[in-house]
Amino acid sequence: MVSIKDVAKRAGVAISTVSKVLNNYPNVSEETRRKVNQAVAELNFVPNSVAAALSSKQSGRVAMLLNLNNVSQAIDEINMQYMAGTIGQAVDMNLDVITVFYSMLKNRSVDEVIRYLQSQSITGLIIFGMSKEEKVLHRLIDSQIFKIVVIDVPIVNGSTSSVWIDQEKAQYDVARKTIMENKCRSILYLAGKKNGYVTEERLKGIRRLAEEKGLELLVRNGEFSELQARNLTFRYAKRKDVVVCASDLMAIGAMRALMEMDIFRPVCGFDGITLMGYAGKQMNTVRQDFKRIASEAVKELKRLIDGGEGRQIVLDYQLVRMKYLDIIC
C-alpha cells in the first residue's frame, strides 16, 4: 500500500507537508502544493482513513442510526432512501459511515453506548426515526459527547442539530388543501404511533386547522398501520367528510375501506412513498424527499464536526396530488 511517506519521498518534501496539502491547510506554497499533488496522482495515492481517524480524534467517522422493522415495506423503502442519501453525501464529503440499528442498542446503558461508539472512533451520528421513549438516546444527546443530527425531532443543543420538515405545517397544509377543495366540515384524523415526535407535530397541525376553521375533529390512533386505518375508516368515516391520515400507508387503508363501503370521502396522506397495486384513486399527500433529508443531515453533521453550533434546519416539502394507479397503466 502506497502511503503518505512514499508521496513525500516522491515529491521531495516532508511527510507533514503532504498531510497539509491533503487536508487543505493554508500555509503551503503553490509550488510545493503542485509537486505534492502530482506525486499523489502518479502514485495513485489514496489516504488511509483508518489511520487518519486514529490520529486525528476528530475524524470523519460517522454512524447512522436506523430503526429496523418487520412491519411494512414502506418503512424499508424509507430507510433505504435514508441510507442512499446518507452514504452518497458522506462519500462526497469524505466521511466514513457505519450503519447501526436500534436493536443493537437494546438493553444497553448510555455508558455502554458511548463506549461502543468511542471504540469505533465515531465522532458524529445521525439519528433517524427516534421516538420520545428512547431514553438512552436522549441522554446521549444531552451528554453532548458526540456531534449529532436528529431527523424529525426538534432537539438542539451545542453539539446537536435537528433536521426536519415542518410536520405541523405540512399536516396543516395538506389537510387544508383537501378540505378547501371539498368544503368539508368534519374530519376523521388517523394519527401515527404514540410518542413519536412526528405524530405529535402532525397532530398539532390538524388541531390548529380544525380550530381555525371551526371544524369538527375526531382523532383516532392508526399506529401507521394500513389495517388499523382500514378498520377505523369502516367505523368512523361515514359520519365524517374527510379522512386525513398521518401516513400514506394509512391513507391507502382508508381508501380501500371507502371503496368497499362504496362511499366517497376525500383522503389525504403523508410521505410520498411508492405504492403499487392499488386501484386508481387520487389523494393529496405531503411528499417528503427522504434522500435529500439524509443528505442535508450529513452536511449539517459535517458542519458540527468542523466546530459549528447546533441549530435547527427546516426543509421544505411539497403537497402533491398522487394517483395510486393500478399496474395496468
Next chain:
Amino acid sequence: MVSIKDVAKRAGVAISTVSKVLNNYPNVSEETRRKVNQAVAELNFVPNSVAAALSSKQSGRVAMLLNLNNVSQAIDEINMQYMAGTIGQAVDMNLDVITVFYSMLKNRSVDEVIRYLQSQSITGLIIFGMSKEEKVLHRLIDSQIFKIVVIDVPIVNGSTSSVWIDQEKAQYDVARKTIMENKCRSILYLAGKKNGYVTEERLKGIRRLAEEKGLELLVRNGEFSELQARNLTFRYAKRKDVVVCASDLMAIGAMRALMEMDIFRPVCGFDGITLMGYAGKQMNTVRQDFKRIASEAVKELKRLIDGGEGRQIVLDYQLVRMKYLDIIC
C-alpha cells in the same frame, strides 16, 4: 478514553499481555488472564477497533456491497433483510461493517476500487446481487486480494466463497410441486433479469423439470417486473396450464392478470417476500431466509479471514404455500 494501557496498569501487567488476553492467545497463565479480565471489567474497557485495524493489517473491517434500486419495494425489503442479517452477525463476531452501494463503484476501474477498499482497511467483503456483467467485480474476485463471499453466485477460489441456495433445485422443486398437484402439461415460465446468475440457475431448474416430465415449456423474460409479468400472462397464459415465475413480484402480476382474465391457473413464485394488499389467492413459492443467508455469509467471511480456504456453501430453503391475503384478514 480508557485504553489497553490503563488496563495493563490496573492489572499490573504489560500492554502486550493485555493484548494477548484480549485476542485469546495461548501463552498466558490462567492467573494473569484472570487479572486482566478483571481489570477490563472494572474499567469497562472496550478495545478500539480502529487502532486494531491500523495495527494488525488483518482486521475485522468488512464491506457489504448492495445493489440499490428505485424500482421495487420488494428489493428494498430484501436489502434490509440482508443488512440486518449481516450487521447483526458482524457485531456478534466483532467485525466492523461498512455499507457500499454498487453505484459508488460505477465508472471505477478495478484498481480504483481496490485502492478505495484498502484505504478503508477493508480485508473482506460480501457481495449481494451480482450479475454476470459486473466485470470490475469479477476482476476483483479473480485478483484474490480480498476475502470475498458472494451471494447466489457460484464462484469459488482461494479467497472467495460462495453462499447460495440451490436455485436450480428450488425452482425445480416448487414448480414440480405445483405441477404434480394440478396435473399440468404445459408451462409458462416467466424468467428474471437477463445475465443474473439466479435467473440462469432457475431457468435450468425449470428446463430440467420440463424435460424430465416431458412438459411443454414456454419461457419469456419478465425482468422481475410485476407489470411485465402481467402483460406476459395476458398474452400467453391462456394456452398454458400453469404460470411459473422467477419471483414473487412477478407471481403477483401473473395472479392479477389471471383474475382479470377470469381464468384459473396455478401460479408459483420465488422469494417469500412480504406482500400485501392483494386479494386472497394462494400460490406455491420458495421461501428464502435472506437474513440467515447474510448471517451465514458473515460467518463464512470470518472463516476466510482467519485463513480458511474458499468453498461453496449451499443453504436449504422451503417450499411454502403462501396466501396473499387481503388486509381484511
Next chain:
DNA sequence: CTGTTAGCGCGTTCAG
C-alpha cells in the same frame, strides 16, 4: 513556508 518529532491505540516480534 517547511521539516522534525511525538503520539493515536493496538498488535507483534524477540529477548528475558
Next chain:
DNA sequence: CTGAACGCGCTAACAG
C-alpha cells in the same frame, strides 16, 4: 510465560 520496543499511516504541535 512476560514485557520492552517498534511500527501501522497519519495528524499536530513545534522548531527552524
